[in-house]
Amino acid sequence: MDDRNSQRRIDLQKIIISESDKKILSEYSENQKPNESCAILFGKNDTVSDLFLTENIEESPVNFTISNEQLIEGYKMAEEKNLDVVGIFHSHPDSDAFPSNTDKKFMQSNPVVWIIYSGINKNFRAFILESDIIEIPIE
Numbered sequence: 826m827d828d829r830n831s832q833r834r835i836d837l838q839k840i841i842i843s844e845s846d847k848k849i850l851s852e853y854s855e856n857q858k859p860n861e862s863c864a865i866l867f868g869k870n871d872t873v874s875d876l877f878l879t880e881n882i883e884e885s886p887v888n889f890t891i892s893n894e895q896l897i898e899g900y901k902m903a904e905e906k907n908l909d910v911v912g913i914f915h916s917h918p919d920s921d922a923f924p925s926n927t928d929k930k931f932m933q934s935n936p937v938v939w940i941i942y943s944g945i946n947k948n949f950r951a952f953i954l955e956s957d958i959i960e961i962p963i964e
């Protein structure tokens with residue numbers, strides 16, 4: 826266990842996303858109401874440079890699932906663009922932009938940055954999962 830290294834990694838972590846990409850994601854989320862919306866975020870390191878708006882196959886206001894087909898398609902698109910999957914986006918139409926218990930569970934199997942948009946206060950917040958949920962800055 827090396828606490829020093831993990832601490833350093835956390836300190837450095839942030840996510841950079843453009844205002845225009847945030848606008849696309851917030852508009853997409855508003856359009857998908859009352860259900861949660863979701864997207865795969867492509868980029869390099871801590872910078873988002875491309876979006877893949879995906880379908881929430883659960884059609885639920887409190888959960889989301891991206892189909893395996895779209896996940897595979899997303900990873901293929903990233904490879905073609907020579908980018909990485911740097912984040913997963915979803916919306917909370919009726920709650921704050923904080924990971925739910927279900928989100929926490931899925932964050933364990935998808936260790937990328939999770940960006941959540943709140944339909945209530947129109948806030949974007951970003952999180953990673955270390956031993957617990959850690960909020961990281963969006964720039």
Ligand SMILES: [Zn+2]
Nearest residue numbers: 915924925928
């Ligand atoms: Zn959620």
